Amino acid sequence: MKKPDSGHSESWRPSASLDDLKARASLLADIRSFFSERGVLEVETPALSHAATTDPAIESFVTQHRGPASGKEPPLYLHTSPEFPMKRLLAAGSGSIYQICKVFRSEEYGRLHNPEFTLLEWYRTGYDYHEMMDELENLVSGLLEPYIQLGSSERRSYAEVFQVYAGINPHQADLQALKKCAEEHAVSIPVSMLEDGDTSSKDVWLDLLLTQIIGPRLGKDKLTFLYDYPASQASLAKIRQENENGGGEVAERFELYLKGVELANGFHELQDHNEQAKRFKAEVDRRISEGRPAIPQDEYLLEALEHGLPQCSGVAMGLDRLLMLATGHRSLREVIAFPFDRA
Amino acid sequence: MVGQMATYSTSEFKGGLKILIDGDPYSIVENDIVKPGKGQAFNRVKIRNLKTGRVIDRTYKSGESVEAADVMDTDMQYLYNDGEFWHFMHPETFEQITADKAAIGEAEKWLKEQDICMVTLWNDAPISVTPPNFVELKVADTDPGLRGDTSSGGGKPATMETGAVVRVPLFIEIGEVLKIDTRIGEYVSRVKD
Numbered sequence: 001m002k003k004p005d006s007g008h009s010e011s012w013r014p015s016a017s018l019d020d021l022k023a024r025a026s027l028l029a030d031i032r033s034f035f036s037e038r039g040v041l042e043v044e045t046p047a048l049s050h051a052a053t054t055d056p057a058i059e060s061f062v063t064q065h066r067g068p069a070s071g072k073e074p075p076l077y078l079h080t081s082p083e084f085p086m087k088r089l090l091a092a093g094s095g096s097i098y099q100i101c102k103v104f105r106s107e108e109y110g111r112l113h114n115p116e117f118t119l120l121e122w123y124r125t126g127y128d129y130h131e132m133m134d135e136l137e138n139l140v141s142g143l144l145e146p147y148i149q150l151g152s153s154e155r156r157s158y159a160e161v162f163q164v165y166a167g168i169n170p171h172q173a174d175l176q177a178l179k180k181c182a183e184e185h186a187v188s189i190p191v192s193m194l195e196d197g198d199t200s201s202k203d204v205w206l207d208l209l210l211t212q213i214i215g216p217r218l219g220k221d222k223l224t225f226l227y228d229y230p231a232s233q234a235s236l237a238k239i240r241q242e243n244e245n246g247g248g249e250v251a252e253r254f255e256l257y258l259k260g261v262e263l264a265n266g267f268h269e270l271q272d273h274n275e276q277a278k279r280f281k282a283e284v285d286r287r288i289s290e291g292r293p294a295i296p297q298d299e300y301l302l303e304a305l306e307h308g309l310p311q312c313s314g315v316a317m318g319l320d321r322l323l324m325l326a327t328g329h330r331s332l333r334e335v336i337a338f339p340f341d342r343a
Numbered sequence: 344m345v346g347q348m349a350t351y352s353t354s355e356f357k358g359g360l361k362i363l364i365d366g367d368p369y370s371i372v373e374n375d376i377v378k379p380g381k382g383q384a385f386n387r388v389k390i391r392n393l394k395t396g397r398v399i400d401r402t403y404k405s406g407e408s409v410e411a412a413d414v415m416d417t418d419m420q421y422l423y424n425d426g427e428f429w430h431f432m433h434p435e436t437f438e439q440i441t442a443d444k445a446a447i448g449e450a451e452k453w454l455k456e457q458d459i460c461m462v463t464l465w466n467d468a469p470i471s472v473t474p475p476n477f478v479e480l481k482v483a484d485t486d487p488g489l490r491g492d493t494s495s496g497g498g499k500p501a502t503m504e505t506g507a508v509v510r511v512p513l514f515i516e517i518g519e520v521l522k523i524d525t526r527i528g529e530y531v532s533r534v535k536d
Contacts, residue, residue, distance in 0.1 A: 057382055107354055107405070108384070110376035188402040190385065200383075204404070207382040212402065215379070235381045255380055265380040 014337040020327050021337060027143060027323055028100065031120060034139055040096045040122060045085035047101065051298035052077035053084075054283035055235065056290065059106040061115075077295075078104040081316055082121055083236065084301040087269070090123055090312060091304035098122035100319070111331045112261065112321065115340050123314040129237075129252045129268035130155075132313035133225050136256060136264060140223060140322070147326040151222040158229050158250075162206075165214045170206055171230060171248050178205035187212045203232050218257035227254035236276070237267035256317070258325055266315030273305035349411040353386045353403050361393070361414035364401070368393045368412035368465045376405070393463060394445070394470050412465060419462045421454050429454065429472070431462055442469040450474045452507035453525045474525045479534050480504050482519050485511065498530075 014021070035042065052060040061078040082099050089097055103119045124132060137153050144150060162170040168181045182189050187208065193200050218224040231239045234251035242248050252268035270276055280297040288294055323335045333339045351360060356374040363369070369390040378384040384405035391398045393414060403409070419431040419440070428441040429451075442462065444451075446469045450460065453474035461473040485501035501511040501521075509523055511530045520534040 055381065057378070057384065108376060108378065110374060110386075113376050113378070188387075188400050190402050190404040190407060192404055192407055200404070204383045207379050208385065208402075210379055210382075211377040211385055212387075215377075233381060262380055 011342055015333045015339055015342060016335050016337050020323070020329070020335050023327055024319075024323055024335065027319065027326070030143055031100065031139070031319075034142065035098050035122070038096075040098050040124075041094060043086065043089060043094070043097045043099050044101070045079075045082045045089070045099065047079050047104075048076050049079055049085070049298075050074060050076060051084070051296045051300070053080050054280050054287065054295045054297055055080075056283055056286045056292075059108075060295070061104045061106050074296075080105050081119060083314070083316070084298045086121065086123060086314070087309055088300055088304040090125065091307050091309045096122070096124045096312075109340055111333075114320065114332050114336055116343070117332075117336075118319040119316055120319055121314065121316040123269070123312050125310045125312045127313040129227065129254055129266060129313045132266050132268075132315055133227070133254055133256075136266065136315055136317070137223060137225075140256070140258075140263070140317075143322065144326055147328075149221075153223040153225065155225040155227060157227055161214050161218065161226060162209070165217055166209050168209075170209075171250070175202055175205060178202065178209065182209060182212075185209075185213050201232075203230070206230065206233075215257065215262065216260040219259055219261075222258075224257045225254050226257060227252075229253045234270075234279075235267065236270050236279075238270050254315075261321055261325060263321055263325075264315050264317035266313060268313050269309065271305065271309045271311065273302050276305055277302055349413075350408040351411055352408050353405045356386055356388060356403075361412040362390070363410040363412040364390070368414050368470065370414070372398060378405075393465065396448075396471075413467075414463060414465045414470075417462050417464055418459050421456060421458050421460050423456055424454075431460065431469070431472075434459070440464075440469055442472055446470050447472050452503075452505055453478050453480075453523075455480060455505055476524065476526055477531065478523050478525055479520055480507070480523055482511070482515060482517050482521060485515060485517060487516070 032042065058080050060080055062075045063078065065073050065076055067073055081103055082101055086097060086099060098121065100118065100120050102116055104116050106115060109115050124135065133155065141150060159170055162168050166181055166185060168177060182205070189208070192198055218226065228250040231249035231251050234253060237251040237253035239249050239251050242250050254266045255262055256264040284294050284297065320332050320335055324332055327335060329335055351362060356371055358371055358373060360371045361368060362371065369392055372389040372391050375387045376384055377387050386403040386405055388401050389398055390401055417433065420434050422430040422432050428443060429447050430439060430441050432439045440462070448471060450472040454460070455478060458475055458478060460475065462469050463471045480503040482501050483504045486499055498510045498512050500508050501515060502508050509528060509530050511521065515521065522531040522534050523529065524531050
């Protein structure tokens, strides 16, 4: 027997206040004027595509087009980021471009995740990733100025924050050392990762330490850029041979943190189509080995890279999270008119 | 009934879900997905032990499964206390259950015979009792109000018929019936017959 529901359901109402929706509108207007002043072109690319991300950590929504050959059509995927078609525009000579769009990620729903969310993504031709961080810093500082006071921004390497907050070298530590580090810092370790025969990779352990110990301490009252990720987490970033600190490879990738929340992810973009094809294949192989559906890789992207992607950097930023931090809220629900459970 | 062990995947986690951990039933208080931009997703949850009320943190790798706890909240009428056990009855089926001191916990001081309480059952045995949000109780004892007292800020303690001690306004007298908010243990109003 359930307790009777008292009163009417209010779920038809927006979960965000009108003030917060107005703040959203002005955020979007400010972003557009920022890029317009800098001569960056606003573009639109398909949300529905025949190919999708192969990234094993991201799950696409799948749907189908009902055409004359009903039932025979291949699956279609809602984009999880507009990255691939935007790179095709870059390869076709668009110059620097930006896009504000809804993207869709399955299996991501929580206080800081909504399966449908608003992304700002932009690319700058000729920029390396530090110049890209400069521009991101300019944009975000300007957008947040009416809302919160920030100290001067900082840039810290992935290796440095692991050394400072976890006392470990993330590039050289092995599984045993990472596990010991997690235990020493009283991290709540998922039970399955302690079982015999657990196959969690080194990256899973690094992600555990990053999300439990390090991330929450980043960007307390300032913008903190985290850069130079392990090469195994390169995703679509260029990999560089490091000469200092005993060498090794790092990915020219960065993330922006504010108040412990990850806001943006950027790359010095990979241009080599052979290397890109190799990374696609490795990701599809991993999906198959985990018993998950293979995903058709984006052949158009590979052709565009083969044609030639200009040297460029790109960054994607979650606007709902940015708005949440600007308005001092704790959950995305408070800045999205109709979150997933009311959609 | 012996069935297959029910489990929940992390994608089903949400506030209020009842799960079994180290042999104890827990309720999820808050579920956070923590996911580095391009990496492994984790569920960081705050869970409350339904037997002790203690709240702890746990982390799961997204995709893991957790055993479900057979926990049910049921509205039942409080009948009487026999000195050792508290007896409740289901108002429709008339089925009766008994709860021990550990299950009653803090609810003891609010329980008045006939009141409908929420009894939490785990594997059909009561593990906690939640009194109604508002109860109407008679004042068993309190100091007489001081006539002409104008420093009305403080109020005074009053012992209710169930044993609970509540701060009440100075004008309240023995024998009056008061409406009390059990969630915060505070006086709300006098109840007129």
